[in-house]
Amino acid sequence: MSSFFGKLKSNTDSRIASATTPARNKPDPNAPLPTPLERMLESAGPLRQDGSDKFWGMENFGNTCYCNSILQSLYYSVPFRENIISYPQRSTPDSISKAAAAAPPRPKYPPPSQKPPAPKPSVANAQTQQQKTEDKESPEYKKKQALLAGPILNMSYQNAIAYDMPDSLYSSVKDIFEAVVTNERRHGIVSPSKLVEVLRRDNEMFRGQLHQDAHEFFNLLLNTLLDNIDDNEKRRLKAEADEKENDTGNSPEQMAETSTVSFPSLLPTAPPGPTKWLRDMFEGTLTSETRCLTCENTSQRDEPFLDLSVDLDQHTSVTSCLRRFSEEEMLCERNKFHCDNCGGLQEAEKRMKIKRLPKVLTLHLKRFKYTEDYGRLQKLFHKVVYPYHLRLFNTTDDAEDPDRIYELYAVVVHIGGGPFHGHYVAVIKTQDRGWLLFDDEMVEPVDKSYVKNFFGDKPGLATAYVLFYQETTIEAVRAEQRREGKKRRASQVALTETKAKESVDLHRIRSATPASPIEDGDMANLDYAVASPPMTNGHIDPKTPPPAPQSPPIIQLPRSKKEQAKTEREQKALEKEQKAAAKLAEKEAKKQKEKEEKEKRAALHDRLGEAARQNAEQMRWAMEESKKTAKEDAGRRGEETPLSTDDAPTNGSSPVRMNLFRRSKSLRFGPMGKRDEDGKKPVLDQENQKVASPDGRNATEQAIDELQESSKDGKEKGKKTNRFSLRKKSFGLLSS
Template sequence: MTSFFGKLKSQNATGPAVGTTPAKKDPNAPLPTPLERMLMNAGPIRNDGSDKFFGMENFGNTCYCNSILQCLYYSVPFRDHVLSYPKRSTPESVAHAQAHAPPRIPPLQQNGTAKKPLGPSSARSAGTPPQQQKPEDKDSPEYKKKQALLAGPILNMSYENSREYEMPETLFTSLKDLFEAVVVNQSRMGVISPSRFLETLRRENEMFRSAMHQDAHEFLNLLLNTVVENIEDHDRKVIAQRKAEQPLRGVEDDGDLSKTESESGTVSFPPILPTPTTSSPTRWLHELFEGTLTSETRCLTCENVSQRDEPFLDLSVDLEQHSSVTACLRRFSEEEMLCERNKFHCDNCGGLQEAEKRMKIKRLPKILALHLKRFKYTEDLQRLQKLFHKVVYPYHLRLFNTTDDAEDPDRLYELYAVVVHIGGGPYHGHYVAVIKTQDRGWLLFDDEMVEPVDKTFVRNFFGDRPGLACAYVLFYQETTFEAVQKEQRMEGKRRASQDLTSGLAVPPRQSAELHQVQTVTPMGSPGSPSDATYYATLDHAVTAPPEFTTNGHVESPRSPPPPTVRPPSPVLQSKRERVKEEKAHEKARRAAEKQAEKDRQEVEKQRRKVLAAKLTEAQKRQEAELKAALEASKASKAEEDKRHALERSQTVHANGSGSGSSGFDRFKRTKSLRFGSLNKKEKPQLDSSEENVASPDAMTPEKEKDKDKDKEKEKDRRNRFSIRKKSFGMLP
């Protein structure tokens, strides 16, 4: 945050006036601040307070109050009306109140403890030399704020002077005392300590009693509404007092204020406010800040259009990424469909109907406050979140979303103040104000610090710059086309004078060279130019003066410039060239992005083609392998069928008469073949009938001997087993 502002101010700070010679000063004296350099050649102090530039002391998260008060002070009609009601205080009464004011108490830290002096802070460091502290950055805002408090003067606003103009102490009287103290003071610059104003604000409003981060837009609405209420209450008391003093005169009470209810959805005033009459003391405040919105609702069933007027103190507009204030105002007046649960009750139809609703401006205020909704509630996070959207705001604005019967619908506004919020969220951060003054141009008000800045400095808060600084509240005041043209001519003259002064400031050595070059060598002498060249130079010298080049030589111009046309300023030329270069770079960047996107699409297309070819080839290979496997399976099945047929034919021939054998004989043969592959141990024991049927050679003498031997072995084995069981007592 600090580096962001330090960088911006170093680029845009206004230097000393051109052509002035600084006076000799003590080398040990501190250097003058940019504001002091700007006010060196200032004239006498005015009585209206427009040439006073005072910072405001921060009492711990009170920057929201300081920035809004600065914007209201430099609104000339608002300041004049505050000073004039009910009457102006005399300088003597203000000086008397300041002399008898309580002593100023320095602001405390946020935790409520006073600031500790520099040096060792613990007993561990006692007896040891203090460590050398790093030198402070003299360009940082913190250092400049400390210097502003040290330089002073500090206006101790711990008093109230409301008895002087016969009013009870309210927030309005504290604001009036603050403005009067600045106007009456003989110094052009200093620091205000608004302790009494903050004490009154916290006493009357509980939400501002804590040290939490507050919203500048909410404070603006509260302050304007409270000022209206305080003035109206005082005016009622004055009227009642006059009626009591003169009961028989029947004086007409033109200041009697009737109360009317106002229904509003986006209105900034409270639901019930006194409607100002022609002679109302708050009429000026309504004319300055209050406008009128018209809500037009058209029933889609009967096409009936109903209207309702709603007052507003400021317009709160929703934001979108990469947009402008004009686009936000256009979306503010877009048609909204009322359907489903939000149906409109039409008096003509007598029931809930679907309708279209839009908001238009019926009456424009003289000071238009635009609130950019930087803080939006997100359901995913269940809290407010700051929007860092880029929103461009112009120096001059003309509203187009007005009604047909609007008063002065083509009113032109100029930007005169911007309240900037610096921070990552709505619950913490810092507020500063960038304000355009009458005679001194744009100034940056950062609590105690006041510095002049360039006009282009205001464009640093669109939301697209690195950092956390974004415009939050924009103040536009009415102006005329003639005033805008006059200001542009003044800027052009000032720029031309600066260019002329910088162009005529030639070093002595360069001026000596110019004089040497301008001497004409006599004709006929060595090194003299020819007749044609000489007379050509004379002809050009008659019509136009010589022009200086960058190296200090004189060149005769090729064609004389017209005397009525002034050459363009180098500053304008450089800006135009810069704009052209930026446009060319942007165009080249877009072309490169398009080409890169095209190349990427082409590469993706080729990759997809190769992948599709690979997939097709793999599918074909798989189908071929499957086909080959099927062919092999068919071949193996045919071979197996042939082998089985051959085996069956051999079996039939072995039995003798294959055709005369019964089905039971074939089954027995198949069973013997099935167990033919078994060894002797696993071969099942067949009875004699089965053995006779199984093989024709079963009754041979050799086989009978083998069979008798096997039977004897089996009998011996059974006898041994029975003897073993008997020895164990298992058999009887």
């Protein structure tokens, strides 16, 4: 059951050994090689008082791997360890050393009566046994070496008397934690024989050498610890009450003085205070909401839980399993709900939500399922992905801190093909040393990616069974990511330097081959050597230059799959950054182009406005010049301008229109029915572009004369209406 586990660890061991093995000038072949854990702890600082830097394995007594994996996971929960050691009080180092000195010898498991019969020696068995003992990479060999190297902490004693507590499972766990914390060694092996003895004494199901379930032991342990604390607290309160009653009941004078009578309380008492820390850590509250489909009445019921057992599907994740855990369930047919409002069995919808979140969330992946085809439990090897950080979403509206973030810190792994046989190990994240593998007596450091080997899709029988998540904060997660980024960059630099050094050494070996010395027998061949160059047609053939020394070819070292995947990720990230930069540059270029077009339109608008203003100025200037020219022409001819800008009529006619009227060529003056005396047509004055009469006067002079005549004799002129006077009146030039 551990062969797969040993093969899975081989690559990790080789990487850790190559990265952490110290350089030695003259290694001693007889000296034992340091373990990966010893190599990791070579640069460790002083010991801590809280025991967080202690890495002790636990001895397996035949089938107690389920107990070892759960205890290791609980020990590295800092709040749990501190509260266990502190209640009811801390033991002194002297009491611990005295109890250890008086402890009985460590028992060896299994007992001699339960040892399997030894097989008859044969040649094949001898060869197989020899091959197994020579396999130094197997977990069995490493565990034996750890037991031989020691030290072994014999925990066959109970120190409960020192802190005034009866012998129980709680006192056994407390003794183990105190012994590890107060020990001066960082690593070793704990032999929890007393704990196993108490466990089997109080629980019949754990007796014998049968395979046990780690999840069942976890539930039993937490419930037993709660009961032990409650019983001890009740015993302590009763002892204090008895002592007070004895003190006050001995003297009759004191009894006479006290006239009050005390009655027992009828209200339910709250659970004792010392168990509050344990309930806050592991206990949460589930709310079962049931809605009747007939009357739409919703009823709620709260239930406490120590862990969440989730069903598994093929190719899924823990988040998906939790979502399915909170899905609505239809209660119908035989599973109808009894509604108090309707008063009978009705169809209903049921849903589970989390009302209160614990500080340590324990998830039990239900790997063992009963199948009707085989009539027994079978192990499910479904792929279930679990994240390093988890946030629950299926909480109620009134839940406290529903956005709490959880961090994975321990994984209990089951190795085996069924529920009745196999092996349990624990992969735990420590505070300063990262992830460690606890396989009974063996403790080894592993990489963070090693935790992903137990999703269920890897070849073999190892799958994650119990997941421990503890609460954390966003700041802690970001700080951890920054530390991992620095370590990753440092490892990349170290790997690049190592490759460069190997390439230089390889080049030096190929180019620095020494020349072989000339022996005495080789000198005989020089007697027949040609002393002059060969002649060809009387000419000496030119000597061919020696070939240039070629540099040794560069050998590409084979890269691992991890490095190739890392290179591909870096290339993808670089391509993504380049695309983002190109898109940003294109966006900036588009904005710049739009800005330039807007500036061009604004400049064109300004130019058009300036051109319009110039045209208006030129038009105004031309009008003024034309007026000046008209006045000058009138002065040269000795005439007055009949109408100017200052003499504009007040009836609304404009001088421009008068000028047009005055200079019109199509206007003919004089009576419409009367021709000239000489029978001639009016003559056009070419110089002034005016219509002139046959006697030499122009139309303006004729109009003035007629106007004077009409003023003398208004009645006669009123009767005689000529064309010119009508035109003048229509333009508002005649005054009354």
